[in-house]
Amino acid sequence: MLIQSVFAAAREVFSPALRRILWKSVGLTLALLALVWLGLTKLLDIFLTNHDLSASYPILDSFAFFLAGFGLFVALIYLLPAVSAIVAGYFLDDVAEVVESKDYPVDPPGRALPFGQALLYGIRFAGLSLLVNFAALFLLFIPGINIAAFFVANAYLLGREYFELAAGRFWSAEEVARLRHEHRGTVLAAGAVLAGLVLVPVLNLLVPIFGATMMVHLHKRLTRGRAAIPSGREGQASLQNR
Template identity: 80%
Template sequence: MLIQAVFAAARDVFSPALRRILWKSLALTMALLALVWLGLTRLFDWFLDGTTVAAEYPILEGFAFFLAGFGIFVALVYLLPAVTAIVAGYFLDDVAEVIERGDYPADPPGTALPMGSAILYGLRFAGLSILVNLAALLLFFIPGINIGVFFVANAYLLGREYFELAAGRFWPQAEVTGMRMEHRGTVLAAGAVLAGLVLVPVLNLVTPIFGAALMVHLHKRLAHRADKWPRIPASSDAPHLK
């Protein structure tokens, strides 16, 4: 089931139907990363200007700039899950509508979250992701543990976030949580796929759209297996299930 959802999502990400959404998602993701990078560099410049060691020892200043460049890169990697959460909250409903209409025309349509609620949900998760990844960042210099902690933490967080966004189009929060807990192993495995994608340079930029597509397919397959709703004619104007 999960493997089928992964292949379906990979097919959808670069499909003509989602291409426009993908370009907009890439633009927003890179813009947010640029803002984060700018903020981190300004913070470092402020810190360096406030110290006297760099002025007295130019060699140390050059070494500090080298370390800062590496540190900023590492920080961006650890902050990327939070950035993808914000982008996913903004675009998930657009992705879901395309996939639901194209791949599941016989199912009742989902209802999009209000834009403000979707963005606030993404920001809330982004804040949680930042806290968790900052804690993981403290273990960065412990080989064998740093990547493992980063991977497991983000597998859980990304699986939870994306699944709840996709399932929330159809069910109240209590039912969404119940479905996620009932299938927590599958959701965690899907989150592990996303956490692995985050670690791949360049390809990690498509995480918001791929993650949205993956969880839309996964939610649909889980709901169908549990027979949570009846099949309806594609031409019917079905009411929302909530």
């Protein structure tokens, strides 16, 4: 199921139907990373100015510019999972509607998540991802452990995030959690695919749209033949009547 979903996403991510969403996603991701870069350079400038280090040690100015550039590279790797969470939450419904209508036309369409709920999903996972990756950053200079910790943590976080976003269009929050636990091995493996992409320059910019497409396919395959439980109060009532 996972391999089929990966290949399906790889075929569709550059398709005409998703291309416009893809470029918007890449643009938003780059804009957010640019803000991180500007923030880093500003903080460095404030630090050097307040401590009057530039006048005493002019070489620090050059070092600051180098560090800012290196900071962008580090941000691209360590902050991209968090950025991906926000971007994916914003574009998930657009991607899901395209995939569902094209590949599953006879199935009932999913319900678009309310904007506030989708944004909350993204912010929640972004915050958690920042905490986890900040902890992983401390392991940066420990060979072997740093990459392993980064990979495992983000495999879990990305798998969980994207699955909940895709499944949330069809199921109540309780059912989403149950499905994720029931298929936790497959969801973790899907997250590992995304965590691997995060480590590849340029390709990591495709993670939000590729991940959303892949997880829509995976959710469909994992829940084939099941009747979806609506979210919200209807879903709560359905669960209570079981």
